[in-house]
Amino acid sequence: MSKKSIKNIVEETLELFGGEQVRNAVLFHMNLRYKVKPEEALSKVEAFVEALKDIYGPFEGPIEKEICSRIASEYGIKYSGNSLVELAKEIKKEQKLQNV
Numbered sequence: 001m002s003k004k005s006i007k008n009i010v011e012e013t014l015e016l017f018g019g020e021q022v023r024n025a026v027l028f029h030m031n032l033r034y035k036v037k038p039e040e041a042l043s044k045v046e047a048f049v050e051a052l053k054d055i056y057g058p059f060e061g062p063i064e065k066e067i068c069s070r071i072a073s074e075y076g077i078k079y080s081g082n083s084l085v086e087l088a089k090e091i092k093k094e095q096k097l098q099n100v
Contacts, residue, residue, distance in 0.1 A: 009070045010038035017063050026055055041067065045088040 014023040030036050034051040041048045052060045065082035072079035072087060077094060079087055 004039065005074055006041050006071065007037070007039035009074065010041050010067060013063060013066050013070060014038075016066070017059075029055060041084065042071070042088045042091065045085050049084050 011023060011027070014026050018026070027038060030038075030048070030051040033054075034047050036044045036047045036051055049060075049064065052064055056063060061082060064084050068079060068082055068084055068087045071084075071091075075091055075094070077087075077090060079090055081087065
């Protein structure tokens with residue numbers, strides 16, 4: 001999966017949970033304060049999730065779950081959890097198995 005696909009998933013999900021203006025504000029805040037971009041949601045997963053929790057507080061859970069669901073679907077992974085950190089580990093594990 002390309003970084004562009006991850007970026008699109010993150011941006012679409014953020015827009016789904018608040019509209020275009022909210023999405024833009026969230027992305028600006030994530031980049032400014034946490035130095036993380038939407039395409040880095042898996043490569044800088046801890047910072048990305050921390051930013052989501054800081055910005056959305058208790059409402060972060062449904063957003064993270066939706067991002068997980070969409071990314072897992074794109075990767076063709078059966079993942080029913082809601083932790084982006086765990087999903088990133090699963091994807092890395094799957095990729096290592098495919099390289100064997």
